[in-house]
Amino acid sequence: MVNSKEESTTKKDLLIVGFLCNWCSYGGADTAGVCRFHQPTDLRIIRIPCTGRMDPLFVIKALIYGADGVLVSGCHPKDCHYNEGNFYARRRLEVLKQFLPFMGIHADRFRYTWVSSSEGQLWQQVVTEFSETIHGLGSNPGVQGESDAKAMISFF
Amino acid sequence: MSEKIFIAQSELTAMLERLSKEMDVWVPVEMGDEKWGVRFLPYHRDNVVVLGRQSTLSPKNVVFPQVETLLRFRYQKDDHDPSKQSIDLKDLQDVSSALVFGARPCDVRGFLTFDQVFLKGRYKDPYYAQRREKTLFATVLCDTKDSACFCSSVGSGPGDREGSDLWMVPVDDGYVIEALNDKGRKLIPIMGKPATPEQIEKAQRVQEQVTAKPIGEYNLTQSAGDFTGRFEDMDYWRDRVSKCISCGICTFVCPTCYCFNITDESRDLEGERIRSWDSCMFYHYTLEASGHNPRPEKFERYRNRVGHKFSYFPDAYNGMISCCGCGRCIRSCPVSIDIRKIVHHLKEAVDADN
Amino acid sequence: MMEDKVKTLQKEFLNVFEKLEVVLGWEPGYDSLHATPSFIREAEDLNKLVWNPLCSQNLCTYLVKTLNVRVRENDKKIGICVKGCDSRSLVALIQEKFVPREALYIVGIPCEGTVDWRRLMRFEPSLKDVQKLHIQGPELAVETAQKTYRFPLQHVLEQRCLHCRYPNPIIYDGLAGEPVTPRVGDDQVYGDVEKIEQYSLPDRLKFWEKELDRCIRCYACRNACPLCICRDSCIAETRTPKWLAQRCDLKEKFFYHMIHAMHLAGRCTECGECERVCPVEIPVTLIKKKLNQIVKELLDYEAGIDPQKQPPLLTFDPSEKGI
Ligand code: SF4
Ligand code: SF4
Ligand code: SF4
């Protein structure tokens, strides 16, 4: 196994956007932090109320504009704070995951998982794995336009 | 006259190659393998140049790009006093000179319409002016009309040279090319060898033959009053235009539609102000900040399109129709709305009512 | 044969005309190679209606966006002609409660395919003044005063028709013509999608970059789509929140098409209108078809087939495994 600790300190950071539900995964990430589990540093977390709010277009926009990876995480199915949000989410997100390669975007750049707020350990594992996958894929060129404004307006 | 040259179809590529060393050369090319549509793109030797049919999209984007940067800005925060900031602005950028090769008379007439608005009015649009000044048109005498063409109905015609810098007449598997002004004359030596007297004579005959046959069965130049008379006849518009889906294709492919929108696209401390094509067929075109929309219905928007081209514009600009009769809006309309018929019937219906 | 269909069609509407507000059908277009949608409001105009392989427009798009059928002023119905694919759009609109079934009087037309005008022109650029045009077995027969042309259907039909599984209307009140046999078997339906999937990942991206680069963002694909029902509030045009910039670069175009596709996931009825109307001939239906294939395999659902079912992305199932 690669020693992820050393890896992440030597490797250039990539940009991973994490959409985490307020009630479980955001808490999970917090738990991981409080317990001082070592985590890769290329994740930028955006807190969402529920994965049911997770519009697949958030993921698409991030990937088109050059985010290297997108991670969505919420409560385990049947544990949704709003009962059913993640039931909707998993259908949408799975469809999205299968769809991305058709447009030429690597499916591994997107992952969705379920992590509860007590699962700090699991969170560390998920993030580390995902970060490794993304480093394996390298940086994402995004969709290449020929816009003259490209250099100036970079959304990420 | 020595100014006329002949270029064989087979030498076209070499000629375009030579020209493209001097300036940006825009040519009509196929949209892709097995595609019928044609658009203007900067010349590239791998592209198939199509002169045998009208381009699907007009070359208006050469002078009036779909998106044009008007200015760029960047805010700078004062390091010592964050409440203060300065702004860097960069506006008008230089553009290179360009040649539109293989335009048609209707395409060029589009720019004559633009000129009225952007150059001849009280204000001169510097962005347009600069490109217009630097763009030349090598126009081909049009002998390939189809069922949607009606340039003669609006006061132009397949042999109309107005606005062109070079004039090309198809003869003998090639073109006799002639300069119509000094700008065009400068290019002649780069383009090819002098034409033979026979070729010139043949070109003359082709020109006469083509101009002898007007394109389009109606005369639509005097429709301003008919339009005003029909304006409030909702049934007229609803009956004919209910099928419009308000897609705006007609205005985007149109050589004379010039409406635009200006937006600031920025992120953090920098951004740009751009001008992009707009269309009166869009709901948002007339949407007011209050939420009120004076043209909520599709047929009302279409009515504006007809009115602008055949009534408001001629009223404002000495009777000039802001429709060049290219038929693009008819050909590309997904529901085949025919603007000729709609304008023509304005009149008929007025007559019948009297 | 075709003439009979037209007669039946007209008769179907005539019989119930006093109960109808308007009839949506097709009439001859600006030349002999085009038909155009027709809104018939008087019984005597019914004889304008035609049916032939040029009747390509999907009229269902008017039900929500032009006529707003859900809000009715009286109990009069809307008469509408539908081909097989159009009828799927109808079913989908009924499923999603945008159009009440009882507001419609539907005449279905078993369909052998419609002609893609641009493909026809590619095949025979000089074609004009057509007197008659009909499908005969594997060919399109086109009669002009001088001669009869015969074109292989493979080269002149709309892409949607080459992969059509549902040429026969799914719901209708009256049927004009005998049911026809679908052109392809279930295994060939996604042939066009699979062709793209043979490319490597970077090549697919290149393919789409090249195709979508032509897009002029007129949004005709959206306006023509019977299931794009946001009327004038599409997120492609809102500024708050701002999803898309006005700049017409490839990223924006790419994103717009992903938006369109995602909003149609599990809802698209493969009528192919988005592709047919595109002025720059981008094969945009393919994108939606891929999503349909995913939805079919993952959630065992096909849009616009069963009026009782719910589109799968608008609902959920707690018991499902593997996702
Ligand atoms: S192209 Fe046709 S349908 Fe589209 S806005 Fe113009 S007239 Fe309407
Ligand atoms: S108002 Fe409409 S018809 Fe007139 S130029 Fe603008 S877009 Fe074209
Ligand atoms: S997709 Fe099928 S039903 Fe629709 S027009 Fe083509 S053949 Fe007819």
Ligand code: SF4
């Ligand atoms: S119809 Fe074609 S050009 Fe217009 S927005 Fe859709 S894909 Fe782009």
Ligand code: SF4
């Ligand atoms: S996305 Fe295209 S094929 Fe699907 S329903 Fe809409 S118009 Fe038809």
